[in-house]
Amino acid sequence: MAKKISSAFNSMADKMYQLVHNLETKVKERTSELERANDALNKTKEELYLILDSTxxxxxxxDLEGRCTFCNNSCIYLLGYKRxxxxxxxxxxxxxxxxxxxxxxxPFEKSKAYRTLTTGxxxxxxxxxxxxxDGTSIAxxxxSYPKYKNGEIIGAVITFLDITERNKTEAQIRYLSCHDTLTGLMNRSYLEEALIxxxxxxxLPISIIFADLNGLKLVNDVFGHATGDNLIRRAGNILKKSCxxxxxxxxxxxxxxxxLLPNTEAAAAQQIVDRIKLELMKETVNEVQCSMALGFDTKISTYQDIEKVMVNAEGEMYKEKFNLRKGFAQDTISSLIRSLQKKSIKEKDHSEIVAKLCSDIGKAMGLPEDEVKKLSEAGYLHDIGKVALDEAILSKDELNEHEKQQMRLHPVIGYRILNLFDATLDLAPGIYGHHEKWDGSxxxxxxxxxxxxxxxRIISLVESYERRLARHGQPDEEAITSIFKELRAEAGTVFDPELVELFIxxxxxxxRD
Structure with a gap:
């Protein structure tokens, strides 16, 4: 009996051991599975955070109270925080x-994120x-997206980008689409929309002023396009100041x-035109007086075509431009000569003496009075192109090679200036060639x-004589004889030989007289 009990007990113990062993094995297996699942979960979380931090x-x-539950590195960086x-x-x-x-x-309750939390x-x-x-802001x-769990909203996820620079770029594009980049004024495209x-x-009444800037080509040709741009900006500023x-x-x-002047009758438009002219009189660019030809017209009835009103304003502008042309030419040339003589006082005496000697030689040649007058004017204006040169070059007796190259431009610049105006058009070729030499050099x-x-040829000879004479200060008969000898020596190479003899x-x- 005892043997049977012992055998049964041993059998039961074996079964219990087997059960415990199996249980331990199962626990180990389940633990391994959980560890693997946990490792996979951690790996997934790491990959998720890596993805979040890489964006x-x-x-x-x-969460539902608006408290932050997570944030990525870009969020921290973009908002200027550290952790x-x-x-x-x-x-x-x-x-x-x-x-x-x-x-x-x-308040939080007015934010879009709050609406996402409350409405989905x-x-x-x-x-x-x-x-x-740091207290600054970024656009x-x-x-904002709702976050659900078991069908209920438990929070929201917000993704954002800093678009400050993008907004600036878009604003710049919008600005350029309707503004003139040089003056900051509106451009033609904007004006066409504004007319509509x-x-x-x-x-009504709608007045339109048409303005044309005088002398821009002159300033560009003589002083360069940078100075021309400055003239345009000055004109734009005057219009802004006057309107x-x-x-x-x-x-x-x-x-x-x-x-474009909405709700502006003709009398008020005329007052604005007068203000513009008054302000223009106060402005000069490189001694060139700022000047505009101005014309306007007024639409007083819905039956009038606004485009026709603008054409009429342009027509009035051209009438004024034609009337001002002669006066503007005289004023501009006088201004340029004054500017040159201000830079170099010796140029004033030189121009006056050359003009007188050109007139004298014209009379000696038996030329008609109008040709003599033309010679005198050309003699006075022959160096007007030097107005574009630096004052330091004009004051030097000896020039380096670069300065010589600059100096050699003045006949071309003088030609461009005089070629712009009807009154001096016939003088331009003579000014252009006054540094040519008889032998072609x-x-x-x-x-x-x-x-x-x-x-x-006449200007070349006369101005050379005057320059040589000026170097002697108070020339005596011996000095003048020496100059005549030099001129004869250069006859046929530098100067027209017949003119040299006539001049002497x-x-x-x-x-003698």
């Missing part, structure tokens, strides 16, 4: 979204800012401007002999 977008999550603990557990709205771009306080609506926002740790584009928008009965804030001023061409074109205009005979006769 350029800032990403953060909030996650700056956000986690805190109501993020109070850190980054508590204020509007205008500085007005915004997704939100896409591009016109708000987030405030950074943001953000999306303002062409309404409630805007009202409600007026629309546009640069519509290189030297053309249009001013002169400049700017290397003309020779009879190819050189007569006016050029004329000067000797004057001495």
């Amino acid at each position: 350029a977008e800032g990403i953060f999550g909030i 996650q603990s700056d956000f986690l557990g805190k109501r993020i709205h109070d850190l980054i979204q508590y204020k509007s771009p205008e500085g007005e306080l915004v 609506e997704k939100a896409h926002v591009t016109d708000e800012v987030y405030w950074k740790a 943001v584009e953000y999306y 928008v303002n062409d309404k009965e409630e805007k 009202r804030t409600s007026d629309i001023i546009a640069r519509v061409g290189g030297d053309e401007f249009i001013v 002169g400049y700017p074109k290397g003309l020779k002999g009879q190819e050189i205009p007569m006016i050029s 005979q004329m000067m000797q006769k004057k001495e």
